[in-house]
Amino acid sequence: MKSIRLVLPVSLLLLATGLTAAPLKIEKLPPAVQKTVKEQLKGATMTGLSKEVEKGKTQYELETKVNGRGRDLIIGTDGTIEVIEEEVTLDTIPAPAKAAFEKASTGAKITKVEKVTKGSVVTYEAIVEKKGKKKTEVMVNADGSPAK
Secondary structure, eight states, X not given: OHHHHHHHHHHHHHHHHTEEEEEOOXXXXXXXXXXXXXXXXXXXXXXXXXXXXXXXXXXXXXXEEETTEEEXXXXXXXXXXXXXXXXXXXXXXXXXXXXXXXXXXXXXXXXXXXXXXXXXXXEEEEEEEETTSOEEEEEEETTSOBOO
């Protein structure tokens, strides 16, 4: 009975937010998604695979490591890669984006930088951690302007 009490609040939270995730095996995926996952695992190590339903839309999240860096992909039910999040170094992003992150992190530490590609749109995200405070996510476009 105790385990049911612990699981139930998490399930309710996921339902309330409209987001659900469940660990999966490649063999259980739709054929088009299986194909994309297998292609994306060439030269990568899978660290996670889940099915997500958000606002009625089903997607699959493939979490990988490539050359020691995180790379997550959101894949549609038709096998199309909808979003790629790649961990990068601060020095590899465009100078205006880097300057925006440095300005946002004054007195703090940038702990992670990601390049996020949605179709042809590329944005950058940084996790900024101030001493003794919560981590904050900062999102900018290549030109350093705030991203949505």
